[in-house]
Amino acid sequence: MSSSIALHDKTLSELAQGLEAGEYTSRELTEAFLARIERLDGELNSYITLCREDALRDADAADARRAAGNAAALTGVPMAIKDIFCTEGVRTSCGSKMLDNFVAPYDATVIEKLKAEGVVILGKTNLDEFAMGSSNENSHYGAVKNPWDLSAVPGGSSGGSAAAVAAGLAPAALGTDTGGSIRQPAAFCGITGLKPTYGRVSRYGMIAYASSLDQGGPMARSAEDCARLMNVIAGADPRDSTSVVRGVPDYVEGLDYNLKGLKIGLPKEYFGEGLSEEVEASVRAAIKVFEDAGASVQEISLPHTHLAIPTYYVIAPAEASSNLSRYDGVRFGHRCKDPQDLEDLYKRTREEGFGDEVKRRIIIGTHTLSEGFFDAYYIKAQKVRRLIRQDFLDAFDQVDVLMGPAAPTPAFDLGAHKDPLSMYLQDLYTIAINLAGIPGVSVPAGLAGKRPVGLQILGPHFGEQTLLGVAHQFQQITDWHRQRPEFGQEQA
Template sequence: MHDKTVTQLAAALKSGEFSSRELTSHFLQRIEQADGNLNSFITVTAEQALKQAEAADQLRAAGNAGTLTGIPLALKDIFCTQGVKTSCGSKMLDNFIAPYNATVVEKLSAAGTISLGKTNMDEFAMGSSNENSYFGAVKNPWDLSAVPGGSSGGSAAAVAAGLVPAAMGTDTGGSIRQPAAFCGITGLKPTYGRVSRYGIIAYASSLDQAGPMARSAEDCAHLLNVIAGHDVRDSTSVARGVPDYTETLNAPLSGLKIGLPKEYFGDGLDPEVEKAVRDAVKVYESLGATVREVSLPHTHYAIPAYYVIAPAEASSNLSRYDGVRFGHRCDAPADLIDLYTRSRAEGFGEEVKRRILIGTHTLSEGFFDAYYTKAQKVRRLIRQDFLDAFEDVDVLMGPASPTPAFDLGAKKDPVSMYLQDIYTIAVNLAGIPGISVPAGFAAGRPVGLQILGTHFAEAQLLNVAHQFQQATDWHLKLPAFAEENA
């Protein structure tokens, strides 16, 4: 069952091939057997999952099942789940049992899906390798000496290893697309405002967006159908109709205009990754698409702008972790300042502290205009780059990451880690959607093809990705780990 897509599993549940309880038990068993090696889960909610599975089976028996009723999923540990620890990968929230559900969690539950548990992640979603988790690094099922990418590394690794058919991630600067690419799965970051952020622990509020991570674009379409839409509890979610994303998956691609941003094929791009991406583009040409080079001239300012805006918002968003109401509190504080400083010093990891410091500095009096205001101007230019490009082409394509998954512990210098996100970060600054689909291998590790569209073009992205997956089988390949360890 573990090599099947959500779409296939849903059909099997519908035809009665197996029950949700059987399916859920199967995946729980795989997690039990294999996750010791991967560390992709922080919390497994086995008992609750089996109860939900039984309820789903009853619903089906009563003839009330929806498309995804009974499908097991996993949630990045950044989604608040009522009654279940929601740690955000941090010691700070190791003791935090969320008293409410995120909107995404509520919607998935209302659709009858089953949560197997909460997946590992870089602390507060800050990282590109999942090595910044308080709960330890996650390993890449394709090569246990490699990172799975981050920050949604646990979700990506768990799906790739066949421990769960699909998972939810969040993407602030590439945190869905890059781990999807590193782990050889499909990951969609929707348009900013497409999916409610309510109940998702905030890292950088103007950039954060949740999305599905699964084996195929078709699976992502099914999941986006469930989670997309306006939420009165999130003012930044957009009141705009949600189409059925599965309906347009099979639209033909003849005449599709593909742009290749020249800035995404420059220095630092691994030649094998480049070859895989260019081969993928050839597949599209064979499907009737035309290809041209385009330019996104402000691409190189994306990382500096991001590392002003995201830490600025983070420094404010993370102020609530002060040891007063919830989360880690130091032992025997001498006074209020001691309570604040020790609780935060003990509760946050190095990278989180680094970004809080950067953000606090850039917002300070005398520095605000030079950093924050300027970064916002750069952000507008970057957004305009994309809008200009989409005047000429339908979608943009390029690598999701300049290299395949790197080795655990390989990137010690934070800036070299930040540079990993060169192809994904601008997308968040512009607010547009992007998807990463498996497109081959480089040095035995998966390569992700990134496809970008204009605001709210998710249906088109999923269609373009699905057609590639109809023509290729990269997305169906499983790591040996998936078979050996369960």
């Protein structure tokens, strides 16, 4: 092998180059990752299902395609998929007992696109049940550990995807983000994660949590890798009527971005009470890097920031209570034993199939949508949602991007937030972005002891090309994204 970097430490882009140069085959690459997962994941629990046979078959097909001269940019590169995307013939659990026996009969659109590109799917990664959580501790399949510090959470809900990429158990993964579920685990695990604009990536076949907030996106080792994945997965989908019909730029071309003259806004509300000193220090140092490269920085206010969490905890559970009504024990998924009547079938199936956090959100959502409460909660939250969105629209009249921390602290300890409300409050820097529908990326920007710190960069609707360009230029100057945890290195 020509490079001294171990295969599992390479970026997706480097692996694609290595395949193109014939340094290794997709089969060799896939076998190396599968072996590494089998050796190391017992400790992390980042995968729920490993797709060994399918992956090797697809790797062989990718090698044949390359030999025939038909390879696309990412043909033969392996990656992991959050177990929320339906994958034909593979159990798609969504981290829930409810779907423990559900083998998806079709592919999500993004899975179809990745397969058409020739990407090899290694397996399905762990998550908080139905993507409801910020620590991956709400999974029916158990908690995931953070490879940087095994006593810490990887973040959530895309915790398995983040941990797998950080530990070199996949070069990249797909995640989903409803209130921070790509960006916060990316920050906690020292990787790069992009939540695209609402509607930029198809949600068809992506199991619904809160439909006006949910968005899938890439989690990888660099902004460049995220750009390559966006080139494959972005775009309108006739099967998702909420996907946006609008031209898709070449995200890789956008990486060549000139930081000189970039106008950066720092939302003062993102640097206030609750922000840990070590996170603030890393984030401010990162912003200094941009200033040194010719960007200008100004303070901005997003005055409704403090209302984002209350607004989210009306809208998201309301939409969840509706979306999750489909799990009724009739057509697929768990069904209770010996139902006495139809109501007993529904009630016991759902009581047995859902975990505590999911039940909490179904009850809240059902309550707030019920007669006598709907206007006071749901309509009120939708009005405040407009105010939150307007904060961002006003900010982007003045600056090109906003920067701040992705989370108030580095990864917290497993079991640190047993109280649901205290867990919810951890999402104060990520949640407003989903309410506004804008894109955001988290990039590695430092270490607090052993635990990574993420810089969050936000842009206007459909500003992904700029975000990835800005993040990529940061990664040309710094090497935080090149840092790897000690976990799994000695067995390399």
